[in-house]
Amino acid sequence: MKLTTKGQYAIQAMIDIAIHNSKSKEPISLREIASNQNIPLPFLEQIAIKLRRAGLVKSSRGPTGGYVLSKDKKQISLADIIQAVEGPINVTPNTENNFEVTLQLWQKLNRSIYSMLKSITLEDLYYDSISYKASKDNQAYVQ
Secondary structure, three states: OOOOHHHHHHHHHHHHHHHHHHHOOOOEOHHHHHHHHOOOHHHHHHHHHHHHHOOOEEEEOOOOOEEEEOOOHHHOEHHHHHHHHHOOOOOOOOOOOOOHHHHHHHHHHHHHHHHHHHHOEHHHHHHHHHHHHHHHHHHHHHO
8 A cells, every 4th residue: 555645645635624623713725724734726626625525524515615524533543534536545566466375465464554653643644744834933032
């Protein structure tokens, strides 16, 4: 499994939405997310559609429109975000020559990766992001 740019951007966007939602109940625009995360806006629009279809975010239109999380950040896993934009999480090689033993190995690896990604929540990523920003701000202050 290789996490594509689309998956990386989806994770960044979801963290940005979570941070914004913790400060304000107002939606955040895709333009603001794109600016905050340095993501090309047309690409982010495609990602946002997939996140909305997966039920991870809600959107509203208009001058104050934008995106909010559709559920609590502790109920959204990293696996949910990745699957929304990348499809099923699968590291099994696409080959008909898999021996039963190696096929079992790939299936076991798939289950382990999925379980690990499912155990990491958007809330975890949110707090990691807040902690990182605080430590980065403290370093800048000390220098």
